[in-house]
Amino acid sequence: xxxxxxxxxxxxIGLFLLAILLSFIGLFVKNDYYLNIFVLIGIQAIxxxxxxxxxxxxxxxxxxxxxxxxxxxxxxxxxxxHYGFNPYLAMLCGIAISxxxxxxVGLPALRLKGHYLAMATLGFGxxxxxxxxEMASLTGxxxxxxxxxxxxxxxxxxxxxxSYFCLVWAVFIxxxxxxxxxxNSPFGRAFRALGSNEAAAQAMGVNTHIAKLIVFxxxxxxxxxxxxxxxxxxxxxxxxxxxxxCSIKMVTMVAIGGMGxxxxxxxxxxxxxSLPEFLxxxxxxxxxxxxxxxxxxxxxxxxxxIQGSLxxxxxxxxxxxxx
Amino acid sequence: MSEVLLNVKNISKRFGxxxxxxxxxxxxxxxxxxxxxxxxxSGKTTLFNLISGxxxxxxxxxxxxxxxxxxxxxxxxxxxxxxRTFQNLALFTNMSVIDNVLMGVHIHxxxxxxxxxxxxxxxxKKEKEARDFALEKLSLLGISDIADKKCGDLPxxxxxxxxxxxxxxxxxxxxxxxxxxxxxxxxxxxxxxxIIRQIRDEGITILMVEHDMNITMSLxxxxxxxxxxxxxxxxxxxxxxxxxxxxxxxxxxx
Amino acid sequence: MIGQxxxxxxxxxxxxxxxxxxxxxxTIIYNATDVINFAxxxxxxxxxxxxxxxxxxxxxxxxxxxVATIICVAIIGMLVEFxxxxxxxxADIISLIIITxxxxxxxxxxxxxxxxxxxxxxxxxxxxxxxxxxxAAIDPxxxxxxxxxxxxxxxxxxxxxxxxxxxxxxxCAVNKKAAKLVGIKVERxxxxxxxxxxxxxxxxxxxxxxxTFASYDMGTMLGLKGFCAAVLGGLGSGIGSxxxxxxxxxxEAFGAGYISSSYKDAFAFLILLIVLFLKPQGLLxxxxxxxx
Numbered sequence: 001x002x003x004x005x006x007x008x009x010x011x012x013i014g015l016f017l018l019a020i021l022l023s024f025i026g027l028f029v030k031n032d033y034y035l036n037i038f039v040l041i042g043i044q045a046i047x048x049x050x051x052x053x054x055x056x057x058x059x060x061x062x063x064x065x066x067x068x069x070x071x072x073x074x075x076x077x078x079x080x081x082h083y084g085f086n087p088y089l090a091m092l093c094g095i096a097i098s099x100x101x102x103x104x105v106g107l108p109a110l111r112l113k114g115h116y117l118a119m120a121t122l123g124f125g126x127x128x129x130x131x132x133x134e135m136a137s138l139t140g141x142x143x144x145x146x147x148x149x150x151x152x153x154x155x156x157x158x159x160x161x162x163s164y165f166c167l168v169w170a171v172f173i174x175x176x177x178x179x180x181x182x183x184n185s186p187f188g189r190a191f192r193a194l195g196s197n198e199a200a201a202q203a204m205g206v207n208t209h210i211a212k213l214i215v216f217x218x219x220x221x222x223x224x225x226x227x228x229x230x231x232x233x234x235x236x237x238x239x240x241x242x243x244x245x246c247s248i249k250m251v252t253m254v255a256i257g258g259m260g261x262x263x264x265x266x267x268x269x270x271x272x273x274s275l276p277e278f279l280x281x282x283x284x285x286x287x288x289x290x291x292x293x294x295x296x297x298x299x300x301x302x303x304x305x306i307q308g309s310l311x312x313x314x315x316x317x318x319x320x321x322x323x
Numbered sequence: 324m325s326e327v328l329l330n331v332k333n334i335s336k337r338f339g340x341x342x343x344x345x346x347x348x349x350x351x352x353x354x355x356x357x358x359x360x361x362x363x364x365s366g367k368t369t370l371f372n373l374i375s376g377x378x379x380x381x382x383x384x385x386x387x388x389x390x391x392x393x394x395x396x397x398x399x400x401x402x403x404x405x406x407r408t409f410q411n412l413a414l415f416t417n418m419s420v421i422d423n424v425l426m427g428v429h430i431h432x433x434x435x436x437x438x439x440x441x442x443x444x445x446x447x448k449k450e451k452e453a454r455d456f457a458l459e460k461l462s463l464l465g466i467s468d469i470a471d472k473k474c475g476d477l478p479x480x481x482x483x484x485x486x487x488x489x490x491x492x493x494x495x496x497x498x499x500x501x502x503x504x505x506x507x508x509x510x511x512x513x514x515x516x517x518i519i520r521q522i523r524d525e526g527i528t529i530l531m532v533e534h535d536m537n538i539t540m541s542l543x544x545x546x547x548x549x550x551x552x553x554x555x556x557x558x559x560x561x562x563x564x565x566x567x568x569x570x571x572x573x574x575x576x577x
Numbered sequence: 578m579i580g581q582x583x584x585x586x587x588x589x590x591x592x593x594x595x596x597x598x599x600x601x602x603x604t605i606i607y608n609a610t611d612v613i614n615f616a617x618x619x620x621x622x623x624x625x626x627x628x629x630x631x632x633x634x635x636x637x638x639x640x641x642x643x644v645a646t647i648i649c650v651a652i653i654g655m656l657v658e659f660x661x662x663x664x665x666x667x668a669d670i671i672s673l674i675i676i677t678x679x680x681x682x683x684x685x686x687x688x689x690x691x692x693x694x695x696x697x698x699x700x701x702x703x704x705x706x707x708x709x710x711x712x713a714a715i716d717p718x719x720x721x722x723x724x725x726x727x728x729x730x731x732x733x734x735x736x737x738x739x740x741x742x743x744x745x746x747x748x749c750a751v752n753k754k755a756a757k758l759v760g761i762k763v764e765r766x767x768x769x770x771x772x773x774x775x776x777x778x779x780x781x782x783x784x785x786x787x788x789t790f791a792s793y794d795m796g797t798m799l800g801l802k803g804f805c806a807a808v809l810g811g812l813g814s815g816i817g818s819x820x821x822x823x824x825x826x827x828x829e830a831f832g833a834g835y836i837s838s839s840y841k842d843a844f845a846f847l848i849l850l851i852v853l854f855l856k857p858q859g860l861l862x863x864x865x866x867x868x869x
Contacts, residue, residue: 200413
């Protein structure tokens with residue numbers, strides 16, 4: 001868990017630059033295939049951002065976050081498709097459901113020291129995934145839900161790749177801004193303290209049990225929102241997308257990007273979502289290479305690519321001046 | 324006779340078959356500097372953890388200003404004015420010095436959740452207040468120049484001071500110091516004694532665990548001696564030094 | 578009626594035996610390294626796949642194939658430890674968890690490449706005529722599963738109690754620094770723990786493969802359920818792992834039979850959650866789990 005590098009000024013600048021970069025992509029990339037990849041990166045980045053708050057700041061792991069992602073997706077899907085809910089209301093319902101689930105799982109699990117949350121979320125994630133598969137009358141079973149309506153704002157329907165691109169990244173930027181504010185506030189400090197030394201944080205008046213629970217719930221809310229956005233984008237969802245593999249992918253996106261920084265979430269997601277595209281070159285080997293990359297990065301750059309690269313950079317600089 | 328701040332009544336703590344603290348009772352009065360001494364393994368740190376709320380006692384009770392805080396968790400005790408430092412330092416090493424001290428300030432002053440999220444004007448006001456207060460505490464200990472350094476990078480002596488500044492920022496009524504002199508050289512130790520006296524003069528009561536006899540005898544008004552989890556002696560430094568039991572456990576028989 | 582209960586019982590014992598061995602594998606590695614090896618299930622899968630290759634492809638006799646399988650997968654276990662855990666040295670738990678997950682994905686990928694995506698059939702050891710016992714039809718392979726896994730469990734317990742290496746490993750589990758100080762070569766023991774863990778998992782995989790089909794992705798769910806069994810019994814306790822495995826297997830079989838068969842897989846994880854919330858150190862786990 002490392003220091004948030006740079007003061008908040010740099011964070012704002014970074015966000016501004018991101019917005020500019022995204023504008024360029026939006027303006028010049030006309031191929032829908034590639035735009036869709038960017039949309040998926042944005043959607044996943046929202047979920048992973050929440051997870052990085054949990055892992056990087058509160059020092060806890062969730063091995064079942066796909067459950068919240070899926071709950072958001074299915075809540076949006078089912079409520080809009082079968083019950084004609086307003087999609088934004090459905091999204092809120094999804095968030096409420098995920099928050100309550102996170103409370104139920106987190107309350108007992110976070111009372112214990114160590115990695116019991118990891119184990120509890122592992123079990124929770126798999127159970128929820130099985131429910132998605134088995135509650136067929138509600139969820140459409142293994143074949144999933146088809147024909148989820150698209151999102152509309154007043155008279156405008158988000159039915160093109162470029163419109164969804166703008167929507168998703170706008171949401172991401174807003175959430176990133178809020179996350180930056182949160183991390184650079186007394187609450188953020190309390191979370192960081194808690195991740196650094198729990199006993200000392202308690203000695204500083206932080207009710208660590210409740211703090212961990214709050215971060216866990218926040219991370220569940222981010223994931224649920226992302227899931228809802230996913231449902232309205234792909235309009236077809238099935239349990240296969242919300243299983244153990246998905247949860248693991250989210251964790252590795254946080255770890256590879258770097259657990260101590262919010263930007264790590266964006267970097268990790270970008271790399272791991274686009275990686276399969278580059279790996280299709282290897283066709284059947286892609287699963288293998290994916291695993292290999294995970295292993296290599298975690299062994300040699302356990303703090304993630306951002307911090308790891310900074311370290312390497314500093315080492316080179318020192319070598320140069322040390323004549 | 325000043326009022327009783329902390330009343331420790333028949334406190335015991337067992338870990339499975341091991342009795343770490345065995346039926347200990349004592350008072351701490353407001354404005355005192357009281358020390359707990361004893362050989363390694365006598366239960367001093369466990370006793371501290373019980374008082375600060377990091378451990379729950381197996382039996383016995385704890386009263387703070389007359390309030391029963393026996394079952395209180397550490398964060399609750401911290402919020403009513405019990406602060407502590409740790410024997411092996413418990414700084415948030417990944418955070419800067421000022422951020423560490425701010426953690427102490429936040430026990431009493433901090434911006435609200437929504438205000439932080441959306442950066443209302445009160446956020447900036449409260450943050451500035453907190454920051455100024457934190458810097459004040461750092462200046463008190465003479466280390467305001469390292470406010471933005473990362474704690475993990477500092478030498479041990481400075482880290483000790485940061486930890487103390489952090490505890491002071493919490494404006495405690497009772498300050499628990501766990502071996503504050505350990506790891507410090509002679510120069511820093513003298514400075515430490517000055518600081519501790521300064522703190523007591525500000526009205527803060529101090530309960531400390533210490534190995535260094537010189538510091539203990541020169542600072543403390545009352546001393547408690549522990550051995551194997553039991554209290555074997557309590558009194559002024561001179562009385563304790565002359566007690567035959569105390570001499571035996573420190574110097575051995577004959 | 579009795580027949581049905583016996584059917585469930587045997588099914589539960591069979592699966593339970595496999596879970597017990599997998600849980601034992603987890604515990605051995607956990608005791609030696611504090612790592613929770615998420616790739617444990619893949620050792621089971623490799624056991625099944627190697628068995629298939631030796632028996633079906635190379636037409637080796639069953640006993641030789643069995644021994645060869647155990648040796649091969651044990652070697653793979655040692656290679657995994659050497660190339661992925663040892664270099665990670667002082668990595669924190671999250672990194673180690675991700676590394677073992679990476680290993681799991683990698684092994685699965687290799688298996689997919691070598692053996693393809695389709696399930697393969699491993700011939701049973703002694704034919705497939707069911708033995709009729711009190712109204713229940715018992716697949717003879719089930720007897721083999723129970724026998725082999727029982728042998729694996731007894732071997733493991735004997736190993737830890739009576740051999741010098743086993744005792745040394747127990748010393749490491751209690752206090753690594755002290756073990757090093759008395760001259761115990763911790764690194765070799767860690768390697769041995771992986772070999773042992775992989776070996777018994779492979780044995781379980783090889784013997785259970787004829788009952789169901791074997792495929793490159795059979796390891797994941799098995800590994801996770803074995804983990805649930807280990808937590809149920811108490812992570813770090815050998816007897817606990819065995820107990821946990823059997824209890825899990827039986828509860829799962831009866832739950833699937835009497836409550837709901839479609840939610841069969843969920844039972845293991847429900848039990849995991851219940852254990853974590855009621856008694857996190859498991860049935861036989863040592864020590865108080867620190868509550869804050």
